[in-house]
Amino acid sequence: MKLIFLGTNGWYDTETGNGICTLLETGSYYIVFDAGNGIHKLDRYVKEDKPVYLLISHLHLDHVCGLHILGKFKFSKGLTICVGSGDLDSFKTLVNTPYTMPLEQLPYEIRVLSIPDEVEAIPFPLDWRYLRHSVPTLGFRVWIDNKVIVYCPDTGYCEEAVELARRADVLLAECAYLPGETDERWPHLNPESAAKLAMEAGVKMLVLTHFDASRYLSMEDRIRAEEVAKSVFPNTLAARDDLVLEL
Numbered sequence: 312m313k314l315i316f317l318g319t320n321g322w323y324d325t326e327t328g329n330g331i332c333t334l335l336e337t338g339s340y341y342i343v344f345d346a347g348n349g350i351h352k353l354d355r356y357v358k359e360d361k362p363v364y365l366l367i368s369h370l371h372l373d374h375v376c377g378l379h380i381l382g383k384f385k386f387s388k389g390l391t392i393c394v395g396s397g398d399l400d401s402f403k404t405l406v407n408t409p410y411t412m413p414l415e416q417l418p419y420e421i422r423v424l425s426i427p428d429e430v431e432a433i434p435f436p437l438d439w440r441y442l443r444h445s446v447p448t449l450g451f452r453v454w455i456d457n458k459v460i461v462y463c464p465d466t467g468y469c470e471e472a473v474e475l476a477r478r479a480d481v482l483l484a485e486c487a488y489l490p491g492e493t494d495e496r497w498p499h500l501n502p503e504s505a506a507k508l509a510m511e512a513g514v515k516m517l518v519l520t521h522f523d524a525s526r527y528l529s530m531e532d533r534i535r536a537e538e539v540a541k542s543v544f545p546n547t548l549a550a551r552d553d554l555v556l557e558l
Protein backbone atom coordinates (compact mmCIF):
# COMPACT_ATOMS: atom_id res chain seq x y z
CA MET A 312 0.00 0.00 0.00
CA LYS A 313 1.23 3.48 -0.83
CA LEU A 314 0.25 7.03 0.02
CA ILE A 315 1.20 9.44 -2.74
CA PHE A 316 0.98 13.17 -2.16
CA LEU A 317 -0.10 14.80 -5.41
CA GLY A 318 -0.79 18.20 -3.88
CA THR A 319 0.04 19.43 -0.39
CA ASN A 320 -0.80 23.14 -0.49
CA GLY A 321 -3.89 24.68 1.00
CA TRP A 322 -5.73 27.44 -0.87
CA TYR A 323 -3.65 27.88 -4.03
CA ASP A 324 -0.66 26.60 -5.99
CA THR A 325 2.81 28.05 -5.40
CA GLU A 326 6.37 26.86 -5.88
CA THR A 327 5.92 24.78 -2.70
CA GLY A 328 3.27 22.63 -4.33
CA ASN A 329 -0.15 22.11 -5.87
CA GLY A 330 -3.54 22.23 -4.21
CA ILE A 331 -4.57 19.42 -1.90
CA CYS A 332 -4.93 15.91 -3.34
CA THR A 333 -3.70 12.61 -1.88
CA LEU A 334 -3.74 9.17 -3.49
CA LEU A 335 -3.95 5.93 -1.53
CA GLU A 336 -3.02 2.96 -3.68
CA THR A 337 -4.25 -0.33 -2.23
CA GLY A 338 -4.27 -3.89 -3.53
CA SER A 339 -7.67 -3.49 -5.19
CA TYR A 340 -8.44 0.23 -5.44
CA TYR A 341 -7.10 3.70 -5.98
CA ILE A 342 -8.60 5.99 -3.34
CA VAL A 343 -8.17 9.74 -3.80
CA PHE A 344 -8.77 12.24 -1.01
CA ASP A 345 -9.97 15.57 -2.42
CA ALA A 346 -9.54 17.07 -5.85
CA GLY A 347 -7.29 20.12 -5.60
CA ASN A 348 -5.05 21.01 -8.51
CA GLY A 349 -2.59 18.24 -7.60
CA ILE A 350 -5.05 15.79 -9.14
CA HIS A 351 -3.52 16.54 -12.55
CA LYS A 352 -0.67 14.14 -11.59
CA LEU A 353 -3.04 11.22 -10.97
CA ASP A 354 -2.27 9.50 -14.28
CA ARG A 355 1.42 9.27 -13.32
CA TYR A 356 0.42 6.76 -10.67
CA VAL A 357 -2.85 5.16 -11.77
CA LYS A 358 -1.38 2.50 -14.04
CA GLU A 359 -3.26 -0.67 -13.13
CA ASP A 360 -6.82 -1.70 -13.88
CA LYS A 361 -8.32 -0.88 -10.51
CA PRO A 362 -11.42 1.20 -9.80
CA VAL A 363 -10.80 4.77 -8.63
CA TYR A 364 -12.71 6.26 -5.69
CA LEU A 365 -12.58 10.01 -5.10
CA LEU A 366 -13.69 11.17 -1.65
CA ILE A 367 -14.62 14.86 -1.49
CA SER A 368 -14.45 16.46 1.97
CA HIS A 369 -16.22 19.74 1.16
CA LEU A 370 -16.75 22.15 -1.69
CA HIS A 371 -14.26 24.90 -0.91
CA LEU A 372 -12.77 25.45 -4.31
CA ASP A 373 -9.21 24.47 -3.40
CA HIS A 374 -10.57 20.97 -2.69
CA VAL A 375 -12.61 20.61 -5.87
CA CYS A 376 -11.04 22.86 -8.52
CA GLY A 377 -9.21 19.84 -9.97
CA LEU A 378 -12.54 18.31 -10.98
CA HIS A 379 -12.30 20.17 -14.27
CA ILE A 380 -9.19 18.07 -15.04
CA LEU A 381 -11.08 14.74 -14.95
CA GLY A 382 -11.46 14.76 -18.73
CA LYS A 383 -7.75 14.03 -19.23
CA PHE A 384 -7.95 10.62 -17.56
CA LYS A 385 -8.94 7.23 -18.89
CA PHE A 386 -9.87 5.07 -15.92
CA SER A 387 -10.53 1.61 -17.33
CA LYS A 388 -12.45 0.52 -14.21
CA GLY A 389 -14.31 3.79 -13.82
CA LEU A 390 -14.46 6.51 -11.22
CA THR A 391 -16.78 6.77 -8.22
CA ILE A 392 -17.04 10.21 -6.59
CA CYS A 393 -18.32 10.36 -3.00
CA VAL A 394 -19.80 13.65 -1.80
CA GLY A 395 -21.63 14.66 1.38
CA SER A 396 -25.40 14.46 0.80
CA GLY A 397 -25.86 18.14 1.68
CA ASP A 398 -23.36 19.11 -1.02
CA LEU A 399 -24.79 16.93 -3.77
CA ASP A 400 -26.83 19.59 -5.61
CA SER A 401 -24.00 22.15 -5.52
CA PHE A 402 -21.54 19.47 -6.66
CA LYS A 403 -23.74 18.60 -9.67
CA THR A 404 -23.96 22.29 -10.56
CA LEU A 405 -20.18 22.66 -10.35
CA VAL A 406 -19.26 19.65 -12.45
CA ASN A 407 -21.38 20.68 -15.37
CA THR A 408 -21.77 23.30 -18.06
CA PRO A 409 -20.85 26.16 -18.12
CA TYR A 410 -18.03 25.44 -15.65
CA THR A 411 -16.62 22.24 -17.11
CA MET A 412 -17.47 19.13 -19.10
CA PRO A 413 -20.55 17.40 -17.67
CA LEU A 414 -19.66 14.18 -15.85
CA GLU A 415 -21.68 12.04 -18.24
CA GLN A 416 -19.44 13.16 -21.10
CA LEU A 417 -16.25 11.92 -19.47
CA PRO A 418 -14.53 9.15 -21.45
CA TYR A 419 -15.01 6.48 -18.78
CA GLU A 420 -17.70 5.15 -16.49
CA ILE A 421 -18.58 7.46 -13.65
CA ARG A 422 -20.97 7.40 -10.74
CA VAL A 423 -21.63 9.77 -7.87
CA LEU A 424 -22.54 8.49 -4.40
CA SER A 425 -23.80 10.60 -1.54
CA ILE A 426 -22.44 10.14 1.96
CA PRO A 427 -23.94 8.75 4.14
CA ASP A 428 -27.01 7.70 2.12
CA GLU A 429 -25.19 5.50 -0.39
CA VAL A 430 -22.15 4.47 1.62
CA GLU A 431 -23.14 0.80 1.35
CA ALA A 432 -22.29 0.87 -2.34
CA ILE A 433 -18.63 1.44 -1.44
CA PRO A 434 -16.81 -1.92 -1.44
CA PHE A 435 -14.36 -1.16 1.42
CA PRO A 436 -15.07 -0.11 5.02
CA LEU A 437 -15.46 3.67 5.08
CA ASP A 438 -16.36 5.75 8.12
CA TRP A 439 -16.79 9.51 8.27
CA ARG A 440 -17.44 12.40 10.64
CA TYR A 441 -18.43 15.99 10.13
CA LEU A 442 -15.54 18.11 11.37
CA ARG A 443 -15.28 21.73 12.56
CA HIS A 444 -14.95 24.12 9.64
CA SER A 445 -16.75 27.11 8.19
CA VAL A 446 -18.90 24.84 6.02
CA PRO A 447 -19.93 21.17 6.51
CA THR A 448 -16.73 19.19 6.00
CA LEU A 449 -16.27 15.42 6.04
CA GLY A 450 -13.28 13.60 7.43
CA PHE A 451 -12.80 10.01 6.22
CA ARG A 452 -11.55 6.77 7.73
CA VAL A 453 -10.65 3.92 5.41
CA TRP A 454 -9.89 0.43 6.68
CA ILE A 455 -8.22 -1.55 3.95
CA ASP A 456 -5.42 -4.14 3.52
CA ASN A 457 -5.14 -4.33 7.34
CA LYS A 458 -4.38 -0.62 7.68
CA VAL A 459 -6.48 2.28 8.87
CA ILE A 460 -5.89 5.56 7.06
CA VAL A 461 -7.67 8.67 8.31
CA TYR A 462 -7.99 11.94 6.42
CA CYS A 463 -8.83 15.04 8.44
CA PRO A 464 -9.00 17.91 6.01
CA ASP A 465 -10.12 21.41 6.89
CA THR A 466 -10.98 21.42 10.57
CA GLY A 467 -10.21 22.96 13.89
CA TYR A 468 -9.39 20.62 16.76
CA CYS A 469 -12.57 18.72 17.70
CA GLU A 470 -13.71 15.53 19.38
CA GLU A 471 -15.14 14.23 16.10
CA ALA A 472 -11.67 14.29 14.58
CA VAL A 473 -10.22 12.45 17.59
CA GLU A 474 -12.95 9.81 17.32
CA LEU A 475 -12.43 9.41 13.60
CA ALA A 476 -8.66 9.05 13.96
CA ARG A 477 -8.74 6.63 16.92
CA ARG A 478 -5.74 4.25 16.70
CA ALA A 479 -5.26 4.82 12.98
CA ASP A 480 -2.06 3.64 11.33
CA VAL A 481 -1.72 6.96 9.52
CA LEU A 482 -3.49 10.23 10.20
CA LEU A 483 -3.36 12.73 7.33
CA ALA A 484 -4.10 16.03 8.99
CA GLU A 485 -4.35 19.47 7.54
CA CYS A 486 -1.92 22.10 8.80
CA ALA A 487 -3.15 25.37 7.38
CA TYR A 488 -2.02 27.57 10.26
CA LEU A 489 1.47 28.39 11.44
CA PRO A 490 2.74 27.32 14.86
CA GLY A 491 0.84 29.23 17.56
CA GLU A 492 -1.79 30.56 15.17
CA THR A 493 -5.55 30.01 15.61
CA ASP A 494 -8.72 31.74 14.42
CA GLU A 495 -12.07 30.55 15.76
CA ARG A 496 -13.92 32.29 12.93
CA TRP A 497 -12.17 30.12 10.35
CA PRO A 498 -11.15 26.87 12.09
CA HIS A 499 -8.00 25.10 10.93
CA LEU A 500 -5.24 23.09 12.57
CA ASN A 501 -1.74 24.30 13.34
CA PRO A 502 1.22 21.93 14.00
CA GLU A 503 0.51 21.77 17.74
CA SER A 504 -3.22 21.06 17.42
CA ALA A 505 -2.64 18.48 14.67
CA ALA A 506 -0.07 16.78 16.94
CA LYS A 507 -2.46 16.94 19.90
CA LEU A 508 -5.12 15.31 17.75
CA ALA A 509 -2.68 12.53 16.79
CA MET A 510 -1.67 11.97 20.40
CA GLU A 511 -5.22 11.98 21.80
CA ALA A 512 -6.33 9.57 19.09
CA GLY A 513 -3.38 7.25 19.69
CA VAL A 514 -2.42 7.01 16.01
CA LYS A 515 0.86 5.46 14.86
CA MET A 516 1.91 8.18 12.44
CA LEU A 517 0.92 11.75 11.67
CA VAL A 518 1.44 13.30 8.24
CA LEU A 519 0.85 17.03 7.91
CA THR A 520 -0.49 18.36 4.63
CA HIS A 521 -2.63 21.24 3.27
CA PHE A 522 -0.11 23.92 4.25
CA ASP A 523 -1.76 27.29 3.63
CA ALA A 524 0.05 28.79 0.64
CA SER A 525 -0.09 32.33 2.04
CA ARG A 526 1.52 31.29 5.35
CA TYR A 527 3.93 28.47 4.40
CA LEU A 528 6.08 30.24 1.86
CA SER A 529 8.94 27.75 1.74
CA MET A 530 9.81 24.15 2.59
CA GLU A 531 11.76 25.47 5.60
CA ASP A 532 8.43 26.67 7.04
CA ARG A 533 7.09 23.12 6.71
CA ILE A 534 10.19 21.64 8.35
CA ARG A 535 9.70 24.07 11.23
CA ALA A 536 6.05 22.92 11.51
CA GLU A 537 7.22 19.31 11.57
CA GLU A 538 9.67 20.08 14.39
CA VAL A 539 7.00 21.85 16.43
CA ALA A 540 4.56 18.97 15.94
CA LYS A 541 7.27 16.41 16.82
CA SER A 542 7.71 18.03 20.23
CA VAL A 543 4.13 16.90 20.96
CA PHE A 544 3.86 13.81 18.74
CA PRO A 545 7.28 12.46 17.65
CA ASN A 546 6.24 10.31 14.69
CA THR A 547 5.27 13.27 12.50
CA LEU A 548 6.17 13.97 8.89
CA ALA A 549 5.50 17.12 6.87
CA ALA A 550 4.32 16.10 3.40
CA ARG A 551 5.57 17.60 0.18
CA ASP A 552 4.34 17.14 -3.36
CA ASP A 553 5.36 13.83 -4.99
CA LEU A 554 6.26 12.22 -1.68
CA VAL A 555 5.51 8.46 -1.80
CA LEU A 556 5.06 6.71 1.54
CA GLU A 557 5.17 2.91 1.49
CA LEU A 558 3.00 1.54 4.29
Ligand SMILES: [Zn+2]
Nearest residue numbers: 321322373465
Ligand atom coordinates in the same frame (compact mmCIF):
# COMPACT_ATOMS: atom_id res chain seq x y z
ZN1 LIG B 1 -8.74 23.80 2.32
Ligand SMILES: [Zn+2]
Nearest residue numbers: 369371444465
Ligand atom coordinates in the same frame (compact mmCIF):
# COMPACT_ATOMS: atom_id res chain seq x y z
ZN1 LIG C 1 -12.08 24.57 3.57
